[in-house]
Amino acid sequence: MKKDMRVLIQSECMKLKRSWLLWITTLLPVFAVLEGVAYVRAASNHEASQVWNSLYVGSAAPYVFLIHPILITLIYTMTARMEHQQDNWKLLLSRPVNRGHLYLSKLLVGLLLILYSMLVLMIAMLAAGLLEGADASQLPWTWIFLRPLMSIVASLPMIGLIFLVSTEFSHAGWPLALGVGLSLPAILISNSASWWIFYPWCYPIVVMLAETGDTANQLNGLMWICLISFAAISAAGYIRFRNKEVLS
Known part of the structure; x- marks a missing residue:
């Protein structure tokens, strides 16, 4: 099983080299941080003690509101689209390949791309903060590093649904409509104190931008909700993929 999965993951990584996904997952987080730098420079109180806070808010907001859901949608839409084109599913599955392992390998490679994009965001924020004169001793580790990683966990229900x-x-329009279309209402719903919990697209927004208080105190419970939801959705997709007679 380990060897089979390793070969499939290597194959998926080779396919990525021929796509533009790596460029997109690199450049879009950098663009978000450039927005954060512009926000810092536009602030009336551009003191060293305020740079980290302004940079984080200015970078995290455009990233988690728009770029993050768009990246997730593009990653899984395009990785599946590679196989949908010219009935590559049929060709691939005519080989001695375990369907379940194939499903999991594509899901895992997508998660690695999302993690890579988030790491680019964190490193870019760190570099930008230092270049803007922020005090390294006041670096808010929880916000710059922990919250972005937690937002990946918060995105798991969204990831599971889009991949399914x-x-x-x-047709690529279905996952694109799901991923991008539902991200727009999340901007408004995330501001609701009671309704955001029913809308998974709000979870990464709340995790990255929630301040202290009742909402922030719910984050630990939210992590469990996301993990359990992701496991259930992925299990349903896994079973459906293995039992589907014809893939087109």
Whole structure:
């Protein structure tokens, strides 16, 4: 099993080299940090003690509101689209490949790309803060590093749903409509003190931008909700993928 998964993951990584996903997952987080730098420079109180806070808010807001859900949608839509084109699913599955391992390998490679994008965001924020004169001794580790990683966990229900839809439907419009379309209402719903918990697209927003108080105190419980939801959605997709007779 380990060897089979390793070969499949290596194959998926080779496919990525021929796509533009690596460029997108690198450049979009950098763009978000440039927005954060502009926010810092536009602030009336541009003191060293305020740079980290302003930089984080200015970078995290555009990233988690728009870039993050768009990246997740593009990653899973395009990785599935590679196989939907010219009936590559049929060709791939005509080989001695375990369907379940194939499903999991694509899901895992997508998660690694999302993690890579988040690491680019964190490193870019760190570099930008130091270049803008922020005090390294006042670096807010929880906000710059922990919150972005937690937001990946908070994104798991969204990831599971988009991946399920992208493998189920050959037309790229379905996962794109799901991922991008539902991210727009999340901007408004995340501001609601009671309704955001029912809208998974709000979870990474709340995790990255929530201040102290009742909402922040719910983050530990939210992590468990996201993990359990992701496990259930992924299990459903895994079973559906293994039992589906014809993939097109």
